Amino acid sequence: MGVLSGRPIEDLLRECAPQVLGAVVRRYGDFATSEDAVQEALLAAAQQWPVEGIPAQPKNWLITVAARRRIELLRSEEARRRREEAVYVATPEPPPVTEVDDSLTLLLLCCHPALTTASQVALTLRAVGGLTTAEISRALLVPEKTVGQRISRAKSRIKQSGLPFRMPPPAESEERFSSVRKVLYLIFNEGYTATSGTRLHRVELSAEAIRLTRQLHERRPDDGETAGLLALMLLTDARRPARVTPDGNLVPLAEQDRTLWDRLAIDEGIALITSTLQKAPIGPYQLQAAIAAVHDEATRAEETDWPQILELYGLLNALEPGPMVTLNRIVAKAMVDGPASALNDLAAASFPEGHHRVAAVRAHLLEMAGSFGEAREQYRLAARTTLSVPEQRYLESRASRLCDN
Template sequence: MLAVERSEPSGTADLLRELAPQVLGALMRRYDDFAAAEDAVQEALIAAAGQWPARGLPDYPRGWLIQVASRRMTDQLRNEQARRRREDLVAAQPGSDAVVPDTDDTLVVLFMCCHPALKPPAAIALTLRAVGGLSTAEIASAFLIPEATMAQRISRAKLKIKSSGIPFRLPTAAERPERLRLVLHVLYLIFNEGYTATAGPALHRVELSAEAIRLARATHRLLPSESEVAGLLALMLLIDARRPARTRADGTLVPLAEQDRSRWDGDLLGEGVALITRTLPRGPVGPYQVQAAINAVHDEAASAADTDWPQILALYGVLERLTDNPMVTLNHAIATAMVHGPARGLEQLEPLADKLSGHHRLHAVRAHLLEMSGDRAAALAEYRQAANRTTSTPERHYLMRRAAQLTRAAQ
């Protein structure tokens, strides 16, 4: 059983997030009812958050949470006439922590929350609540939607798991590659929303990017031989290392080329570079590893002028062969422009007109390349288009500032 030293309240929150999926897994093995078990775990987490900071941690926090959640499950079962036979089996609760199962089912819970039966928004919400230990209010706040709306999304996701009859087990060898791909995709989406919020006044939602990194670390510990898991973790670390320099004191966005690299997080950068350096030779190479390698090249450059753009261009060529994501083509065009000139980069953007129609990133990249080519009038129009289409306030302000700079230069 997990024994934990006494800690401060902030440590209590971290501990609860770590234990949440383990407790949920223990209840799933005992009761096989995801929706009811997840609700019971949330109530146990709330009780712990209220009691532990004042009274101190119990000797066995995991066992304490399992017992409290189990009692809640028992109460639920007692209120369901159709389950009276089952009530007799669960009414007797563990007398001590020593008999609480010591199995860590975090990975099983993560795979269940990222099941193909769930759409990405539902999988993200359920993962953050069931595996991340975040409350419904915290998740709703992070995505700027009402708590009631998020509660409905989570409730529908749990009902979908129940109606789909998804078994509580790890995927089979045949299922695992596709299921793992979905797990990594969900973690990647959570991180991206935290690193660049799609809407609202703040560029970052640190609680989301931090949670994505924590879950990626946990997944890597459980699946150390999976190179794409290591690649995703390295990618997150290498990108997040730049976050301290990505905004000014007033919250305005600072593009990569203008960032003060002395403000980057050297520990995260070093960890990410070391991780991807160890991982790439193991193979097989996947998209997350290649993206991590690209970001390692960026992060290892002493300045923007020292960036090894030919190497980045070559890596984007590899990445495009691995995925047909139009965002990859967009970034490939930037690398092409940095190596072969803006005209070549603009040529690569042409096929994206339909795939990314209306997306602010296409207009922003086109504006940047047009500005590089000296076509200020066209660049100005594209910056304004990009600013009108983004829902992120910091990005809009940055794009409008670039447009204003071009306007002043033309006068």
């Protein structure tokens, strides 16, 4: 694909996509038809620009083409001659290009609480991320037809509910931005540790989540939780080069070659969370970023400050308790107080039935305690219940390693 001053056309289109859609929706309303028209304009650009060259004003070109495509889409509807005439009269000119950036408004609309979580994720990747339905399908390992149905239902819901294309009132602001952060974190996590399939990472998803979160942070620099989320993503993704061996096997954190970690991302993440904790009210994403920072600051696994991590998990549990927080806190407690105490806490805790991570943690604690037979069975149980092939291989290898003990 072509480039613009060293930038791939694909990156340019992805950057322009939400701005173009925002401009078209702002002018005409009707999110569903406008979104379809913008997708066609993006496809036209992807086909024409490498051959004909990138226009002097790419965003203006896309808006003009999207506006024309929108008219064509309306014209193609059956028995709509009157509508055709009305459309041509009412929309003689494409919307003007303004300095208003509607990307944030668009992101909030895609993550509206009226939509299901699956629809929020798919619509965000399509409308704000600029990914095609096929690209989303490949990234999420979901059939293309299913992705299309999710997007279609989301657009229909927006139309039927009359959800407005505008920034939410102050009273709703925090709840709506909380929804956005949740969706972006879901996208990142699915990219960083795929819940199913043969790959541990889906880099296209985690990279897109970081890009969108960075944009959100630029627009809301004083939002501590958005800064915390960006720091958490950077500090976590920095370890990705060391998480998998060349043949695709999972490498646990304690055994990773830390010289492979992305130090630039770590430095940026640490600087961001350090600054944020000094000036913003503490929230769950900030605490998770602080925990990630403690891990990333240790040049060797043995140097990890586990007492500090245990304290941070205690704070996180008080702010936002949940099964994964409890499970991670139990692991930290084992590193501070030993496996026996942690196993007692694990036995007393309540977790969703059949989750492979519970069995994996129990196996790890039993191995630490020297109960190798029981640990082996728990590793195998965890391997049977995960859908991730790299995790299955890792858990089976842990079980096999204990066979001679």
